[in-house]
Amino acid sequence: MQVAPSILSADFAHMEREVEWLNRSEADWLHFDVMDGSFVPNISFGFPVMASLKKAINKPFDVHLMVVRPEQWVDRLAQLGARMMTVHQEVSPNLHRTIQQIHEAGMLAGVAINPATPISVLEEVIKDIDLVLIMTVNPGFGGQKFISSMLDKVRRMKEMIVSRGGHALIECDGGVNLETGRQLKEAGVDILVTGNTAFKAPDPVEMVRQLKNL
Numbered sequence: 001m002q003v004a005p006s007i008l009s010a011d012f013a014h015m016e017r018e019v020e021w022l023n024r025s026e027a028d029w030l031h032f033d034v035m036d037g038s039f040v041p042n043i044s045f046g047f048p049v050m051a052s053l054k055k056a057i058n059k060p061f062d063v064h065l066m067v068v069r070p071e072q073w074v075d076r077l078a079q080l081g082a083r084m085m086t087v088h089q090e091v092s093p094n095l096h097r098t099i100q101q102i103h104e105a106g107m108l109a110g111v112a113i114n115p116a117t118p119i120s121v122l123e124e125v126i127k128d129i130d131l132v133l134i135m136t137v138n139p140g141f142g143g144q145k146f147i148s149s150m151l152d153k154v155r156r157m158k159e160m161i162v163s164r165g166g167h168a169l170i171e172c173d174g175g176v177n178l179e180t181g182r183q184l185k186e187a188g189v190d191i192l193v194t195g196n197t198a199f200k201a202p203d204p205v206e207m208v209r210q211l212k213n214l
């Protein structure tokens with residue numbers, strides 16, 4: 001199992017400490033939640049924070065854009081060294097072109113879908129993308145309750161990827177803990193995003209290790 005701690009749950013008054021454990025951990029990615037206050041009812045952080053953390057954190061950046069018109073940020077993210085750029089299908093009317101732009105900029109392309117968005121919206125691009133991010137909470141905040149009806153959606157997503165010969169990994173994001181993480185693994189998830197479960201754990205490095213070994 002791959003694990004992507006979400007920096008949204010960090011204590012920004014003590015970033016030195018957060019960066020230290022992240023670098024020491026077995027985390028596979030740093031999940032970077034960008035929120036614009038328009039697509040989601042919250043505002044998080046952007047490029048200055050990303051640029052600083054990119055210098056300090058030795059993990060590839062998995063950037064989750066919860067913003068309108070995400071395609072406008074392809075070049076900025078590529079310059080900042082993002083490894084994965086994930087856009088929401090709900091705000092990407094030209095999704096096929098956006099995926100091409102992300103690949104042309106040298107990044108892996110991810111597409112995120114909210115809990116109410118059916119997997120069928122990905123049918124025509126499933127072979128082009130590297131990651132499907134299935135939201136297991138309604139986006140905008142860390143610390144929310146896992147939506148268990150998403151487990152069946154993960155299973156159906158896995159079937160679609162396999163049946164259409166895709167290579168996309170499935171990432172789930174929101175309300176992940178050891179219990180829901182176990183259920184998600186059984187459903188076919190490849191990457192678990194973890195915010196509160198890791199950052200609020202007494203020993204975050206150990207928590208990441210346990211999530212990885214589910």
Ligand code: DX5
Pocket residue numbers: 006008009031033064137138139140141142143144173174175176193194195196197
């Ligand atoms: C929610 C974000 C998630 C969130 C995860 O909009 O996309 O990444 O930060 O936090 P937890 O794991 O606490 O639900």
Ligand code: ZN
Pocket residue numbers: 006031032033064173193
């Ligand atoms: Zn996220």
